[in-house]
Amino acid sequence: MRMIENKVEKNWAGQRIVSPDYLLFEAPREKHFMTGSEAVKEAVKRASVDASVSYPITPQSEAAHLIGELWAEGYVGVYFRGENEFGVMSEVAGAAMAGARVITTTSGPGTLRAFENFPMWSGTRIPVQLVLMARGVNSPLSIQPDNLEVDFLLDTGCMIWYAENVQELFDMILAGFAVAEQPDVHVPVITAVDGFFVSHTREAIYLPPDDIALPPYAPYKSPMPVIDAEIPPGRFLRDPFVMKSNYISYATHASWQWEVRSAIERSRPYAKHYLKGLTEEFGEKDSEVVFIACGTAASQAKEAVRMLEETEGIKSKVVKLKTIRPFPYEEILEATKNAKYIFIPEFNVVGWLEREVRKALYKKSDAEIIGTPRVAGGMTMPKEIIVREVLEYIK
Amino acid sequence: MAYKIYKVNEEFKDIVPEEVVELEEKATWGNPKRGVMDLPVTKELLEEHSLCAGCPESAAIRYILASLPNPEDTIIVNSTGCTSLVFPHISLHTVHSLFGNQNSVASGIKRVLEWRFPDKAKDVVVLAGDGATVDIGLDYTLQSFFRQEKITTICFDNEVYANTGGQESGLTPKGHVFKMAPKGKLFDKVPMWQLAIDSGCHYVARLTVSSPKKVERVIKEAIYVARELGPTYIHLYTPCILEIGLNSDDGLDEMRSRDKERFAFFEYKTPHAEEVIAKYKAEGLL
Ligand SMILES: Cc1ncc(C[n+]2csc(CCOP(=O)(O)OP(=O)(O)O)c2C)c(N)n1
Ligand code: SF4
Ligand SMILES: [Mg+2]
Numbered sequence: 286m287r288m289i290e291n292k293v294e295k296n297w298a299g300q301r302i303v304s305p306d307y308l309l310f311e312a313p314r315e316k317h318f319m320t321g322s323e324a325v326k327e328a329v330k331r332a333s334v335d336a337s338v339s340y341p342i343t344p345q346s347e348a349a350h351l352i353g354e355l356w357a358e359g360y361v362g363v364y365f366r367g368e369n370e371f372g373v374m375s376e377v378a379g380a381a382m383a384g385a386r387v388i389t390t391t392s393g394p395g396t397l398r399a400f401e402n403f404p405m406w407s408g409t410r411i412p413v414q415l416v417l418m419a420r421g422v423n424s425p426l427s428i429q430p431d432n433l434e435v436d437f438l439l440d441t442g443c444m445i446w447y448a449e450n451v452q453e454l455f456d457m458i459l460a461g462f463a464v465a466e467q468p469d470v471h472v473p474v475i476t477a478v479d480g481f482f483v484s485h486t487r488e489a490i491y492l493p494p495d496d497i498a499l500p501p502y503a504p505y506k507s508p509m510p511v512i513d514a515e516i517p518p519g520r521f522l523r524d525p526f527v528m529k530s531n532y533i534s535y536a537t538h539a540s541w542q543w544e545v546r547s548a549i550e551r552s553r554p555y556a557k558h559y560l561k562g563l564t565e566e567f568g569e570k571d572s573e574v575v576f577i578a579c580g581t582a583a584s585q586a587k588e589a590v591r592m593l594e595e596t597e598g599i600k601s602k603v604v605k606l607k608t609i610r611p612f613p614y615e616e617i618l619e620a621t622k623n624a625k626y627i628f629i630p631e632f633n634v635v636g637w638l639e640r641e642v643r644k645a646l647y648k649k650s651d652a653e654i655i656g657t658p659r660v661a662g663g664m665t666m667p668k669e670i671i672v673r674e675v676l677e678y679i680k
Numbered sequence: 681m682a683y684k685i686y687k688v689n690e691e692f693k694d695i696v697p698e699e700v701v702e703l704e705e706k707a708t709w710g711n712p713k714r715g716v717m718d719l720p721v722t723k724e725l726l727e728e729h730s731l732c733a734g735c736p737e738s739a740a741i742r743y744i745l746a747s748l749p750n751p752e753d754t755i756i757v758n759s760t761g762c763t764s765l766v767f768p769h770i771s772l773h774t775v776h777s778l779f780g781n782q783n784s785v786a787s788g789i790k791r792v793l794e795w796r797f798p799d800k801a802k803d804v805v806v807l808a809g810d811g812a813t814v815d816i817g818l819d820y821t822l823q824s825f826f827r828q829e830k831i832t833t834i835c836f837d838n839e840v841y842a843n844t845g846g847q848e849s850g851l852t853p854k855g856h857v858f859k860m861a862p863k864g865k866l867f868d869k870v871p872m873w874q875l876a877i878d879s880g881c882h883y884v885a886r887l888t889v890s891s892p893k894k895v896e897r898v899i900k901e902a903i904y905v906a907r908e909l910g911p912t913y914i915h916l917y918t919p920c921i922l923e924i925g926l927n928s929d930d931g932l933d934e935m936r937s938r939d940k941e942r943f944a945f946f947e948y949k950t951p952h953a954e955e956v957i958a959k960y961k962a963e964g965l966l
Binding site: 335336338362363365367368369371372373375376377378379380381382383384385401402405409510512513514515516517518527528 | 685686752753754755757764765767768771772773774775776777778781784785786787788789790791792793795796797802819820823827
């Protein structure tokens with residue numbers, strides 16, 4: 286807790302300002318029962334958010350309008366409904382450039398409509414937070430859970446985190462600001478959850494009191510000049526490299542893209558601290574059967590671990606990934622030392638997580654990597670299916 | 681006043697580029713009466729430009745920068761196009777992010793600056809080509825007008841996609857042959873100034889940049905009205921001399937000839953805008 290002249294420091298909403306560590310780890314928590322969308326509201330309420338712009342699309346509309354209620358209640362500084370997701374993502378970009386802590390939400394087709402903005406966000410080094418409630422991308426239209434869109438986002442230069450449940454979503458949103466705003470990181474963070482499975486499911490959640498909040502964003506710690514005419518402009522150049530066809534221009538553009546990726550790498554220690562590790566394990570440590578998964582697929586894999594033990598006597602474990610960018614290479618390598626079979630259950634048709642794991646373990650593991658089960662389009666992933674797939678492979 | 685940010689540390693004066701030192705010493709800051717007449721005697725806010733020699737866009741940008749009433753607290757948002765080659769040379773806070781999203785970015789900036797600095801006038805000005813404003817960005821331009829964003833939008837209409845090599849735009853006159861319209865453009869020039877009026881702008885002007893003094897007055901009125909009321913729109917004819925086959929000293933004549941026809945001076949003010957303008961006139965600022 287920061288004190289000024291022996292007085293408790295408050296934000297504009299009258300909430301006591303506390304450190305991210307206090308808010309996440311130390312503050313007393315009370316049990317509630319709510320959906321993922323409501324958990325977004327509770328997180329934003331404690332995050333001293335300056336600005337949010339919204340646009341409706343199932344399944345994130347509720348989260349987006351609940352942020353609006355926080356604005357009406359005086360917790361959020363600026364809020365409005367934008368014209369479409371391309372506009373929204375540009376509006377939040379402008380808001381962040383002008384020195385605001387910003388959050389927005391979208392899903393599926395909204396993500397694709399907005400797409401050109403994501404590499405622009407990271408190249409502009411703005412720590413915008415996007416809560417992504419993954420939804421199918423297909424024609425004919427689908428509104429169901431499916432995380433294909435996360436694949437599209439992997440190389441935008443944004444950090445990508447994946448929350449498994451309502452509790453994790455709440456904590457990740459707060460941690461997201463704490464990590465993304467580190468001056469040596471300062472890139473956007475996309476906090477993903479599976480649509481409906483998390484956005485619309487009511488679960489037990491432990492919340493700190495709502496009269497405390499994160500310290501407000503400190504814009505002048507940004508590695509890029511804030512666009513507010515209060516500090517010298519940063520782009521006053523004699524010979525700008527913009528669109529020039531010369532070696533210096535090429536080299537500048539190349540190194541800047543590397544730098545954005547390096548910034549994501551530099552987020553590792555902060556993310557490890559605030560997320561208590563980039564991965565989390567469930568089950569028998571030395572198991573030969575290992576599931577690597579994120580989100581709801583990790584929840585279902587945990588059920589399968591229990592069932593395999595109870596019905597077949599097979600020991601297994603889940604390595605749940607909390608961050609996809611940065612990708613937890615070392616953690617996965619360590620966690621699969623004894624693995625003979627690595628199963629990657631996913632909610633999409635392309636198997637992007639399988640691809641990522643194969644790349645991470647190439648020539649480093651003798652385990653067989655099996656990209657299954659894979660469901661999509663809104664299908665669920667019952668534990669029985671996972672168990673059946675495992676038995677087919679290992680027997 | 682934020683123009684103090686242009687003060688150079690005495691210790692570094694000998695190594696800082698001279699144009700930066702000149703910005704502190706010879707530019708006009710903190711003087712809302714500044715204008716195009718200062719151009720020959722003061723330091724300009726545009727250092728150089730990399731447009732074609734004689735491109736009227738460069739004249740327009742110089743007049744606009746000289747006319748800003750509050751440059752020390754003005755943010756300019758740009759889009760992709762020939763103008764984006766000029767932007768890195770401007771010594772104010774400027775943004776280029778994508779092609780067509782300029783009014784969205786400007787909306788976010790303006791709203792947050794009002795939230796962060798409620799007692800300070802921070803002017804946000806959008807400056808983009810006809811393709812950016814009226815074709816790819818039309819949605820975002822008009823939606824910012826509907827939402828009554830307090831920003832001034834300036835369109836550099838050269839009636840063509842110049843930066844990509846001369847393709848037809850929505851502002852190309854009907855019948856004109858450009859790339860991608862090999863049989864001539866099939867539909868009328870989009871009357872953007874009228875759309876701006878219908879969409880809620882409080883001040884709208886259409887003109888060429890043949891008269892610097894007129895540009896100055898229009899810019900100042902539009903910025904003051906945006907500051908107090910809501911969206912304002914300025915439509916400037918800045919011919920692409922390259923794509924219409926003119927020499928570098930032909931731009932002014934081209935604009936003068938259009939002054940009498942499709943770019944004849946046109947101005948629209950709501951009664952509220954008239955009041956704002958009268959107030960600033962009374963203060964001697966217009
Ligand atoms: C999404 C996207 N589409 C297309 C382009 C290519 N592009 C760059 S500049 C430009 C033309 C700009 O025309 P205008 O806005 O009229 O400005 P001018 O160059 O004529 O000043 C185009 C089509 C782009 N950069 N981004
Ligand atoms: S191409 Fe046309 S608009 Fe672009 S700089 Fe040259 S003359 Fe100006
Ligand atoms: Mg043009």
